[in-house]
Amino acid sequence: MNENLKPIRIHMCDDDPDDQLLVSDALEEARLGNDIDFTNNGKELLQYLNREGQFSHLVDQPLPGLILLDLNMPVMDGREVLSKIKQHEKFRSIPIIVLTTSKAEADIARTYDMGVNSFIMKPVSFDSLVDMVKSVTDYWFHLVSLPQK
Amino acid sequence: MKMGKYSKFKVLIVEDDEDDYILLEELLIEAVGEIGTITWAEDFKSARVKITNEHFDFYFLDNRLGAELGLDLIVEIKQQYETAPPIVMLSGVDDYQTDLEAMEKGADDYLIKSELTAHLLERTFRYSLKSKDLEAKLAKLAHYDGLTGLYNRSLFNELLVKSIQQSERTGQKFALVTLDLDNFKFVNDNYGHPAGDQLLTKISRRLKHSTRSSDIVARLGGDEFSLLLKDVKNDSDFVKLVESIMGIFQEPIQVDSKSVSVTTSAGIAIFPTDAQTASELIDNSDRAMYQAKALGRDNYSFYNQKLHQEAIVKHQLELELNAAIDNNQLLLHYQPIIHLKTGNITSYEALLRWPDKNNGFRNTEEFIEVAEESSLILKIGDWVFKQACLQLKIWSEQGITDRHISINASANQFNSDDFTQQVEKYLKETPDLAKQLTIELTERKPLVISPTTVNRLLLLSGIGFKFSVDDFGIGHSSISYLRAFPMDSIKIDKSIIQNILISEEDLALCTAIIALGKALSLDVIAEGVETEEIANLLSSLSCPYAQGYLYSKPMPL
Numbered sequence: 001m002n003e004n005l006k007p008i009r010i011h012m013c014d015d016d017p018d019d020q021l022l023v024s025d026a027l028e029e030a031r032l033g034n035d036i037d038f039t040n041n042g043k044e045l046l047q048y049l050n051r052e053g054q055f056s057h058l059v060d061q062p063l064p065g066l067i068l069l070d071l072n073m074p075v076m077d078g079r080e081v082l083s084k085i086k087q088h089e090k091f092r093s094i095p096i097i098v099l100t101t102s103k104a105e106a107d108i109a110r111t112y113d114m115g116v117n118s119f120i121m122k123p124v125s126f127d128s129l130v131d132m133v134k135s136v137t138d139y140w141f142h143l144v145s146l147p148q149k
Numbered sequence: 150m151k152m153g154k155y156s157k158f159k160v161l162i163v164e165d166d167e168d169d170y171i172l173l174e175e176l177l178i179e180a181v182g183e184i185g186t187i188t189w190a191e192d193f194k195s196a197r198v199k200i201t202n203e204h205f206d207f208y209f210l211d212n213r214l215g216a217e218l219g220l221d222l223i224v225e226i227k228q229q230y231e232t233a234p235p236i237v238m239l240s241g242v243d244d245y246q247t248d249l250e251a252m253e254k255g256a257d258d259y260l261i262k263s264e265l266t267a268h269l270l271e272r273t274f275r276y277s278l279k280s281k282d283l284e285a286k287l288a289k290l291a292h293y294d295g296l297t298g299l300y301n302r303s304l305f306n307e308l309l310v311k312s313i314q315q316s317e318r319t320g321q322k323f324a325l326v327t328l329d330l331d332n333f334k335f336v337n338d339n340y341g342h343p344a345g346d347q348l349l350t351k352i353s354r355r356l357k358h359s360t361r362s363s364d365i366v367a368r369l370g371g372d373e374f375s376l377l378l379k380d381v382k383n384d385s386d387f388v389k390l391v392e393s394i395m396g397i398f399q400e401p402i403q404v405d406s407k408s409v410s411v412t413t414s415a416g417i418a419i420f421p422t423d424a425q426t427a428s429e430l431i432d433n434s435d436r437a438m439y440q441a442k443a444l445g446r447d448n449y450s451f452y453n454q455k456l457h458q459e460a461i462v463k464h465q466l467e468l469e470l471n472a473a474i475d476n477n478q479l480l481l482h483y484q485p486i487i488h489l490k491t492g493n494i495t496s497y498e499a500l501l502r503w504p505d506k507n508n509g510f511r512n513t514e515e516f517i518e519v520a521e522e523s524s525l526i527l528k529i530g531d532w533v534f535k536q537a538c539l540q541l542k543i544w545s546e547q548g549i550t551d552r553h554i555s556i557n558a559s560a561n562q563f564n565s566d567d568f569t570q571q572v573e574k575y576l577k578e579t580p581d582l583a584k585q586l587t588i589e590l591t592e593r594k595p596l597v598i599s600p601t602t603v604n605r606l607l608l609l610s611g612i613g614f615k616f617s618v619d620d621f622g623i624g625h626s627s628i629s630y631l632r633a634f635p636m637d638s639i640k641i642d643k644s645i646i647q648n649i650l651i652s653e654e655d656l657a658l659c660t661a662i663i664a665l666g667k668a669l670s671l672d673v674i675a676e677g678v679e680t681e682e683i684a685n686l687l688s689s690l691s692c693p694y695a696q697g698y699l700y701s702k703p704m705p706l
Contacts, residue, residue, distance in 0.1 A: 007157070016403045018351040018354060018355065018402060018403065019351075019403075021351075021354040021355070021358060022350065022351065022354050025298070025354055025357070029298060033157045072406055101405055101406060124296070124343055124346045124347050124350060125295055125296045125297075125346065125350060126295070126296065126297050126298030126350055126353065126354075127293075127295040127296070127298060130298070
């Protein structure tokens with residue numbers, strides 16, 4: 001039980017460094033105390049989760065409690081990595097929120113089909129981003145009962 | 150639900166009665182669950198220290214604290230914050246007057262100790278936090294730009310006035326930088342307003358991260374940003390900071406999955422150099438910004454053109470010097486120090502030279518001054534020390550072990566442990582080299598004589614270094630150096646030596662310094678000896694050592 005007292009680590013996979021800055025600043029602004037780390041595309045995200053390559057030093061660290069995922073990325077995009085994660089026995093239980101600017105309806109439906117837990121449009125203003133980050137963490141960490149690993 | 154909610158919370162309890170404190174702590178945990186840390190301050194004084202040095206999320210203040218009142222701490226807490234966290238007063242008695250006064254001063258609640266229950270505490274905790282949240286939200290609306298999260302114009306103006314007052318008190322300069330995006334209208338017109346907003350938000354984050362936490366970044370409206378840059382050592386630091394701000398526009402910005410390039414024009418006005426009031430400073434910074442725009446955008450301009458030029462020249466020199474150190478282009482020349490009686494060379498002073506492209510040398514005084522103003526002097530200090538050691542090693546391989554080298558050190562090298570640690574590490578295998586090295590301290594940039602600096606000098610003298618006061622007789626602190634630290638020698642400044650034949654005062658001064666040296670058992674070296682006549686006179690005054698063009702100019706070895 002005590003384990004849960006520590007704010008859960010959030011991972012963000014997004015190729016835009018400005019968006020990475022925005023989300024980590026918003027977390028700080030919201031005084032949530034969650035640690036956040038980043039990868040730049042789906043391939044890196046898989047390496048990160050598997051603790052391979054440049055992430056091998058994280059081998060003893062617990063997996064993130066939540067993944068914020070961008071859809072349009074180079075090398076391996078969000079959809080591809082999403083289907084890989086959701087088929088993976090160990091990673092499939094990590095909640096994934098797609099955070100994107102893409103509004104296409106088909107996109108939304110398709111990603112829910114692939115097992116995404118939530119689909120959120122990136123807010124434009126910093127204030128609403130702070131509010132969003134607050135709601136997301138409130139929702140996932142205070143209201144939802146997550147399976148014990 | 151209690152679980153984890155306050156696990157990062159820091160609570161301060163100011164209470165002079167330990168039993169009351171323990172009771173409150175227990176009740177609090179019972180009321181709201183696990184709390185990150187609960188800190189106890191048992192009297193007014195220690196509470197005050199904690200309030201000024203630490204941040205807490207919730208304050209409980211007992212009113213009776215010996216002779217002092219907890220009420221008076223409320224003001225201290227409020228001073229620390231824009232919107233202070235909740236403050237709850239505790240009292241042994243239900244005193245309406247105190248209750249009113251507490252509210253007046255800004256306490257969020259007033260509780261009677263004997264009536265405390267977990268239930269009551271829980272409610273107070275919740276309500277105070279909620280109302281604080283609202284208060285903070287309102288303050289935020291009034292002071293922050295909702296789109297970018299930066300300060301807005303109204304708070305910026307307040308902070309500008311505060312910065313001016315602070316600068317008048319401390320004498321520290323600061324710069325007002327006005328930024329205006331060059332092609333924002335194009336983005337708005339072609340990609341739509343939401344894209345424009347996205348662009349502004351992202352630029353804001355870049356601005357925030359390219360500046361230091363002491364800098365102030367605001368969005369005044371539209372595509373206009375203003376910054377206050379403080380804590381700079383000299384004008385060329387402003388150039389450095391502005392260059393790094395301009396640098397954030399190099400990388401294109403993604404808006405709506407499209408890559409957009411924007412540039413900015415920046416104007417810089419410095420207080421108090423360029424203006425005496427806030428509005429004058431804003432006007433001049435604006436003028437400079439328009440000047441930059443007229444220069445062809447993606448440019449910055451200082452209001453004060455002369456300062457602009459100087460700062461840029463210095464900045465350039467700094468870059469070149471840094472490269473010269475890295476590429477090992479600096480040299481040491483050596484000037485012998487002569488024992489006047491025997492004419493023998495007893496040691497060499499190592500002098501820094503920077504060759505230029507025309508087989509000459511850059512002006513040493515000029516580049517050292519620039520180095521002193523930046524951290525380059527530390528890098529140079531390390532380099533000179535290692536170079537001198539290499540020379541000593543070469544001599545030692547040639548069988549010469551009785552030669553000494555003096556190196557010039559900057560006071561800045563003794564402001565931290567870096568230099569002494571470097572030296573200790575470097576000499577680990579050849580500790581005997583230290584005995585052949587003298588460190589010359591000049592008083593042009595005087596050393597701050599504090600116990601820690603003296604300890605650093607003592608450490609070096611403990612491993613064998615000797616110390617010398619350079620340019621003795623022209624500064625103000627020569628004597629205080631001698632009192633603060635056991636020096637080994639003093640070097641009479643050449644402006645005195647060169648006058649001893651024509652000025653009775655300088656002759657008297659020279660004689661007195663030689664006598665001073667004798668009385669304190671210090672070696673005395675006359676600098677700048679250029680003629681036989683002066684050398685003879687020095688001999689007759691029993692000055693033991695001399696250095697100057699008469700014997701040799703500084704030469705490569």
